[in-house]
Amino acid sequence: MPGFERSPLGLNGSSTSASAPSSSKASLHPFAAVKSSISRKKPLGLDISRSIPKVPAGGRADSTPGSGGDASSVSWYPEADHLRHQIELLQLSGRSSSSSYASGPDGPESPPSLSPVTVSAPGAVTSAPSNSATSGGGANPTPPPRPPRRQLTGNSNSASTALPGSTSTSNLSATGSTSSRSKKHSTNGKKKKHAADNDDMVKEEDLDVLSDLGAGNGGTVTKVWNKKRKSIMAKKLILVDAKPAVRKQILRELQIMNDCASPYIVSYYGCFPVDVHVGIVMEYMDLGSLDYICRNTGAIPIDIVGKVAESVLQGLVYLYDVHRIIHRDIKPSNILANSQGQIKICDFGVSGELINSIANTFVGTSTYMSPERIQGAQYTIKSDVWSLGISLVELAQGRFPFADPPDSDSESCDGLDDDERQPAENTFDPDATLPLSSQRPQLSPTTKRHRKRGVSLGGGGMTMSILDLLQHIVNEPAPRLVSRREQFPDSAVLFVDACLYKDPAARKSPQELLESDWIKNSKVTQADLRSWAEGVAEAQKP
Numbered sequence: 297m298p299g300f301e302r303s304p305l306g307l308n309g310s311s312t313s314a315s316a317p318s319s320s321k322a323s324l325h326p327f328a329a330v331k332s333s334i335s336r337k338k339p340l341g342l343d344i345s346r347s348i349p350k351v352p353a354g355g356r357a358d359s360t361p362g363s364g365g366d367a368s369s370v371s372w373y374p375e376a377d378h379l380r381h382q383i384e385l386l387q388l389s390g391r392s393s394s395s396s397y398a399s400g401p402d403g404p405e406s407p408p409s410l411s412p413v414t415v416s417a418p419g420a421v422t423s424a425p426s427n428s429a430t431s432g433g434g435a436n437p438t439p440p441p442r443p444p445r446r447q448l449t450g451n452s453n454s455a456s457t458a459l460p461g462s463t464s465t466s467n468l469s470a471t472g473s474t475s476s477r478s479k480k481h482s483t484n485g486k487k488k489k490h491a492a493d494n495d496d497m498v499k500e501e502d503l504d505v506l507s508d509l510g511a512g513n514g515g516t517v518t519k520v521w522n523k524k525r526k527s528i529m530a531k532k533l534i535l536v537d538a539k540p541a542v543r544k545q546i547l548r549e550l551q552i553m554n555d556c557a558s559p560y561i562v563s564y565y566g567c568f569p570v571d572v573h574v575g576i577v578m579e580y581m582d583l584g585s586l587d588y589i590c591r592n593t594g595a596i597p598i599d600i601v602g603k604v605a606e607s608v609l610q611g612l613v614y615l616y617d618v619h620r621i622i623h624r625d626i627k628p629s630n631i632l633a634n635s636q637g638q639i640k641i642c643d644f645g646v647s648g649e650l651i652n653s654i655a656n657t658f659v660g661t662s663t664y665m666s667p668e669r670i671q672g673a674q675y676t677i678k679s680d681v682w683s684l685g686i687s688l689v690e691l692a693q694g695r696f697p698f699a700d701p702p703d704s705d706s707e708s709c710d711g712l713d714d715d716e717r718q719p720a721e722n723t724f725d726p727d728a729t730l731p732l733s734s735q736r737p738q739l740s741p742t743t744k745r746h747r748k749r750g751v752s753l754g755g756g757g758m759t760m761s762i763l764d765l766l767q768h769i770v771n772e773p774a775p776r777l778v779s780r781r782e783q784f785p786d787s788a789v790l791f792v793d794a795c796l797y798k799d800p801a802a803r804k805s806p807q808e809l810l811e812s813d814w815i816k817n818s819k820v821t822q823a824d825l826r827s828w829a830e831g832v833a834e835a836q837k838p
């Protein structure tokens with residue numbers, strides 16, 4: 297969008313947390329690399345990458361006309377430079393290679409120490425989830441034996457992760473800080489190489505492609521049969537524009553995922569180079585992503601959404617407490633489910649070199665991005681909490697909170713165009729999640745024929761660009777879990793409110809949210825989750 301080049305966003309929202317330039321959210325996870333996260337189901341158009349403010353250290357990002365700041369003190373530079381700068385700041389290039397360890401729960405000043413954590417999943421299930429590749433495509437797989445965890449040594453603290461349904465407990469040690477992890481990368485090169493060459497890691501030649509599972513902005517995902525392990529897995533191919541040496545480094549960094557063992561994280565089985573791509577093999581989740589489920593079966597029952605919230609929070613806490621990783625891309629398409637009723641997150645930020653390699657091709661942004669991130673503040677785990685809040689509203693309402701109502705032409709959670717929608721949606725509540733102040737009558741109605749895809753805040757066939765949306769996220773009250781069609785429990789409404797405070801300091805942390813009434817008083821058992829999942833599986837049958 298050339299018109300936006302070198303011009304500020306002009307966002308002057310209420311968040312006061314912007315304190316440092318930040319890396320682009322969208323490029324900071326290993327799987328969804330190139331364009332990252334304007335999802336294929338989300339509006340296209342804005343290249344925010346070219347309009348991110350360069351903020352002096354400690355300064356605010358909102359010194360733009362209309363914000364009360366000094367516009368002349370803010371310069372603007374392209375996203376690629378911005379990312380490089382950020383990567384330097386985060387010590388991600390060269391000396392240090394891990395991407396997501398720099399920010400604490402409330403910002404970069406948080407202590408890097410690692411607290412031992414024991415993770416146990418609620419509601420035991422009969423098979424170990426990390427091995428839960430389920431049948432599909434006519435095959436009858438046995439769960440793949442999980443490769444033994446690579447033991448990281450050194451100054452690590454240990455954490456034990458009890459997998460539900462598994463009699464064994466896998467002990468895993470993780471490094472406690474960016475620097476210690478980085479040091480390992482530089483000093484333990486031989487060990488890493490050995491790990492990469494380890495027979496336990498899945499190799500490309502072991503895999504036969506069964507079918508396509510989906511495609512994101514950064515790559516394609518296929519369902520594969522692992523001949524050696526006799527099980528189904530998922531393979532993601534990411535286009536990486538980098539020299540072979542750098543690609544090797546990326547692969548080494550991605551091995552970090554092999555250390556992740558949580559019932560709330562999609563298991564990782566290996567990675568390898570494929571021409572100009574990096575292939576990542578992971579656990580196959582047979583129901584697919586929650587956005588896929590939502591598109592197929594409509595809104596998810598609010599009690600199940602509560603379990604989704606709990607699973608995502610447990611996953612975030614695990615990633616942060618054990619591995620010092622901030623996810624950075626929470627959204628329904630990165631939350632996967634299987635027919636055992638397990639819900640897990642994938643696509644978290646790991647590889648700094650991968651971030652480096654994709655920086656030049658980054659062109660997107662995410663509609664799940666928090667106000668402070670839009671304003672250029674440092675990414676923290678609270679930004680993940682915002683994204684979770686938006687995702688929960690979307691899943692419970694069956695539509696993206698900022699999406700067009702059915703009488704317009706952009707997409708909601710069901711992904712259907714107007715003429716594809718069923719009459720049942722006539723009862724659609726056009727702006728239930730949005731405050732009245734969010735209605736924007738000044739936006740010109742446009743005809744369907746000429747209108748580009750966008751998002752509507754107020755209904756009435758008005759669309760807004762991504763830029764408008766980002767301004768809305770920053771300047772207007774956050775969506776709420778309210779609807780004229782359905783009465784959601786107060787505890788759920790309060791939970792979502794706590795996720796969507798504009799000020800990240802007021803927003804609750806994952807740990808605090810896990811203690812909330814909605815989560816603690818949930819009556820949903822693992823058996824309930826499984827029967828919901830079975831219903832979804834049934835609905836997905838052709």
Ligand SMILES: Nc1ncnc2c1ncn2[C@@H]1O[C@H](COP(=O)(O)OP(=O)(O)OP(=O)(O)O)[C@@H](O)[C@H]1O
Nearest residue numbers: 328333510511512513514517530580581584585629
């Ligand atoms: N491990 C998996 N098991 C089963 N299906 C998967 C798995 N990983 C991804 N998928 C499916 O593939 C689709 C594409 O995933 P991908 O991560 O490439 O993109 P995305 O997350 O949808 O979008 P974006 O690139 O914007 O992040 C997902 O929406 C999901 O339905």
